[in-house]
Amino acid sequence: MRRYLAMLACAAGLIGLVPGMASARDLTIVAWGGVGQEAQRAAFFEPYTKATGMKILEDQNPLLAKVRSMVESGNVTWDLLDQESAEAIIGCEEGLFEKLDWSQIDKSKYAEHVHSDCGYGFYTAGNILAYDGDRFADNPPASWADFFDTAKYPGKRGLWNTPKGALEVALMGDGVPAGDVYKVLRTPEGVDRAFAKLDSVKKDILLWSSGAEFLSRLASGEYVMTYAWNGRIATTNATDKKNFKIAWDAGYTYVTDQLVIVKGSPNAAQAMEYIKFIHQHPELQAEYTKRTFYSSTSLASLDHLSDDVKAQLPLIPDRLQHGVPVDDEFWVENLDSLTERFNTWAAQ
Amino acid sequence: MRNRTAASLMLAAPLFAFLLVFYFYPIASFLLRSVNTAEITDTIPATTAALADWNGENLPDEAVYAALVTDLNASAQSAAILGRRLNALDPGMRTVVRKATAAARELAAATPAEMKAGLIEADAKWGSHATWSLIRHETRIATVTFLLSAVDVQREDGGLEFRTGGEALFLPIFLRTLAISLTVTLICVVVGYPVAWVIAMASPRTAGWLMLMVLVPFWLSILARTAAWIIVLQGNGPVNSFLMSIGLTDGPLQLVYNRFGVVLVMVHVMLPFLVLPLTNSIRAIPKAYFQAAANLGAPPVRAFVHVIFPLTVPGMWAGGFIVFILSIGYYITPALVGGPNDQMISSFIAFYTNQSINWSLASALSAWLLGGMLVLVMLSQRVVAPMIRRVT
Numbered sequence: 001m002r003r004y005l006a007m008l009a010c011a012a013g014l015i016g017l018v019p020g021m022a023s024a025r026d027l028t029i030v031a032w033g034g035v036g037q038e039a040q041r042a043a044f045f046e047p048y049t050k051a052t053g054m055k056i057l058e059d060q061n062p063l064l065a066k067v068r069s070m071v072e073s074g075n076v077t078w079d080l081l082d083q084e085s086a087e088a089i090i091g092c093e094e095g096l097f098e099k100l101d102w103s104q105i106d107k108s109k110y111a112e113h114v115h116s117d118c119g120y121g122f123y124t125a126g127n128i129l130a131y132d133g134d135r136f137a138d139n140p141p142a143s144w145a146d147f148f149d150t151a152k153y154p155g156k157r158g159l160w161n162t163p164k165g166a167l168e169v170a171l172m173g174d175g176v177p178a179g180d181v182y183k184v185l186r187t188p189e190g191v192d193r194a195f196a197k198l199d200s201v202k203k204d205i206l207l208w209s210s211g212a213e214f215l216s217r218l219a220s221g222e223y224v225m226t227y228a229w230n231g232r233i234a235t236t237n238a239t240d241k242k243n244f245k246i247a248w249d250a251g252y253t254y255v256t257d258q259l260v261i262v263k264g265s266p267n268a269a270q271a272m273e274y275i276k277f278i279h280q281h282p283e284l285q286a287e288y289t290k291r292t293f294y295s296s297t298s299l300a301s302l303d304h305l306s307d308d309v310k311a312q313l314p315l316i317p318d319r320l321q322h323g324v325p326v327d328d329e330f331w332v333e334n335l336d337s338l339t340e341r342f343n344t345w346a347a348q
Numbered sequence: 349m350r351n352r353t354a355a356s357l358m359l360a361a362p363l364f365a366f367l368l369v370f371y372f373y374p375i376a377s378f379l380l381r382s383v384n385t386a387e388i389t390d391t392i393p394a395t396t397a398a399l400a401d402w403n404g405e406n407l408p409d410e411a412v413y414a415a416l417v418t419d420l421n422a423s424a425q426s427a428a429i430l431g432r433r434l435n436a437l438d439p440g441m442r443t444v445v446r447k448a449t450a451a452a453r454e455l456a457a458a459t460p461a462e463m464k465a466g467l468i469e470a471d472a473k474w475g476s477h478a479t480w481s482l483i484r485h486e487t488r489i490a491t492v493t494f495l496l497s498a499v500d501v502q503r504e505d506g507g508l509e510f511r512t513g514g515e516a517l518f519l520p521i522f523l524r525t526l527a528i529s530l531t532v533t534l535i536c537v538v539v540g541y542p543v544a545w546v547i548a549m550a551s552p553r554t555a556g557w558l559m560l561m562v563l564v565p566f567w568l569s570i571l572a573r574t575a576a577w578i579i580v581l582q583g584n585g586p587v588n589s590f591l592m593s594i595g596l597t598d599g600p601l602q603l604v605y606n607r608f609g610v611v612l613v614m615v616h617v618m619l620p621f622l623v624l625p626l627t628n629s630i631r632a633i634p635k636a637y638f639q640a641a642a643n644l645g646a647p648p649v650r651a652f653v654h655v656i657f658p659l660t661v662p663g664m665w666a667g668g669f670i671v672f673i674l675s676i677g678y679y680i681t682p683a684l685v686g687g688p689n690d691q692m693i694s695s696f697i698a699f700y701t702n703q704s705i706n707w708s709l710a711s712a713l714s715a716w717l718l719g720g721m722l723v724l725v726m727l728s729q730r731v732v733a734p735m736i737r738r739v740t
Binding site: 220 | 424432443517584691702703704705
């Protein structure tokens with residue numbers, strides 16, 4: 001019996017030690033894996049360690065749910081996360097992220113509307129219409145109307161398994177100009193109109209849940225075309241010698257990923273130093289862009305890029321007329337109810 | 349004797365402690381989230397207290413509005429959590445709470461009457477009886493709202509109503525989960541029985557090899573097996589190429605990302621769970637029974653149907669039951685090879701846990717799933733097992 005008690009005491013002691021150990025760990029940065037995380041490692045993590053001697057630990061899939069359970073239980077093992085802007089705002093409002101000290105950062109050299117209270121915007125991705133160029137040499141799809149035209153382009157088309165994106169392109173496919181999409185979506189009739197458009201091609205839609213999924217389905221010919229992230233398309237062309245094309249002129253939405261610091265992180269100060277480090281080195285941001293084909297938020301980084309790379313980015317001046325920023329306010333307010341409707345729609 | 353029992357209990361104590369701490373406690377605490385209202389009462393303590401005195405007929409007193417303003421001003425974070433939780437119950441409430449939070453900042457020094465007017469001006473919903481009865485309902489000790497909405501029941505004007513037609517989400521999915529699991533189980537029994545029979549009857553050497561063929565896929569990662577099936581079944585995969593080359597079909601058949609693919613891959617994944625117990629139960633039948641049946645003049649078919657088959661029923665039931673239970677909670681295969689209308693209930697639990705962070709609803713769905721499973725296990729133990737014993 002005494003032995004059991006001793007073991008129990010030992011175990012209790014170990015559990016008690018964990019928070020103490022947590023504060024002694026290295027700065028832990030969490031991104032979404034894949035090409036993006038590799039590019040962050042090469043462009044930011046390694047130069048940062050080299051310049052400051054500070055080590056960086058990595059983890060993957062910074063789901064808001066996991067952050068919430070960490071913050072609630074007081075056992076914070078992540079420091080710096082990569083979040084899409086809407087999640088950065090939601091998490092900030094719910095007190096899951098630290099408010100950033102903007103006095104330490106000069107926003108003037110940056111694109112507008114890329115940062116939020118808790119989030120330092122560091123790259124922008126385009127949500128675009130992609131297809132295999134080898135398949136459509138003569139009559140490539142050029143608009144979202146083509147995406148919904150199953151007579152002209154028979155076969156499965158890919159959409160992300162979330163209303164965010166699907167509803168926007170449904171409206172563009174129904175003739176709404178990119179710039180007016182959110183104005184229409186803010187009305188109940190607009191939402192109905194988007195769902196009606198999705199309904200019209202329902203049996204030909206195959207939803208994807210990850211970048212790897214749309215890439216492999218596009219490569220295998222399962223998809224004739226798909227809604228996709230521009231960086232995954234461009235990097236696959238570069239590394240796997242594919243001839244995937246992006247119909248930029250069809251209209252696209254773009255979204256900025258932001259770096260946020262987890263509330264109660266023992267390394268909050270160091271995380272801020274890391275953000276400042278990225279901020280002060282546009283050439284590193286350019287390096288990240290070269291590896292991912294996502295636009296850096298730093299305008300100065302454009303000076304370090306070739307025209308060839310610039311031609312593939314979502315945020316270049318003569319392309320922006322076709323693009324519209326994802327309306328974070330709209331999605332923060334409506335994501336839950338529209339997701340429920342989308343799930344019900346998809347499940348039937 | 350008593351000492352012995354005590355000693356063996358002592359030896360098993362760490363196991364019990366382990367189960368309690370790492371199994372039952374987390375499950376129970378997660379399931380409690382489906383009825384727990386602490387999330388909301390903690391965010392608006394003053395309003396909760398003030399609402400306790402509300403008679404529930406007209407609009408609440410100005411004191412309740414004043415309490416809400418106090419609560420909203422106390423913590424912006426609480427306001428956000430309140431908004432999320434109410435939004436899960438009544439879509440649009442996130443916006444209503446946000447407007448109230450903004451208004452509350454202006455109203456901090458106002459009189460209670462001004463606070464009431466100010467909040468209603470910020471959003472008309474604060475002047476609606478329904479909003480307040482929702483809040484009062486969700487600030488009681490416990491709520492059944494999530495347990496009800498997990499089976500598509502919602503509150504309408506004080507009464508309970510089933511969501512109908514295009515609105516219903518979860519009941520069709522529970523039924524679908526049940527249907528897929530039953531299909532998979534039946535196919536596994538039909539396909540696995542002969543395999544188990546052959547393995548049990550074969551010479552030890554052959555049986556060893558056959559068993560290995562069942563076990564090797566069993567040891568492979570489910571993810572790898574599922575991905576392999578996708579490659580085999582996809583539009584330009586080997587199966588479709590073969591079918592087209594022999595002229596059986598003109599274009600590629602849709603073999604994956606639909607119900608057919610889900611059932612096929614799940615049968616492949618689940619088959620070993622049936623074959624293993626069934627093989628053992630067939631092996632356990634004494635060879636003398638076969639000879640006895642033959643000596644008494646039964647032709648092989650009759651001997652099988654009347655003597656051997658009933659003896660294999662317990663093994664078949666055990667294997668089939670394992671397959672069925674595992675299938676009901678299945679997640680990864682439907683997620684990868686199914687379309688949106690092939691997703692099973694666990695994928696919705698995962699969705700509400702990870703993506704939408706509606707843990708109360710996730711917990712309510714889990715509670716129904718767990719409850720249903722327990723009922724099935726009990727039925728199997730109490731009703732079916734004695735029946736099988738009687739038959740054999």
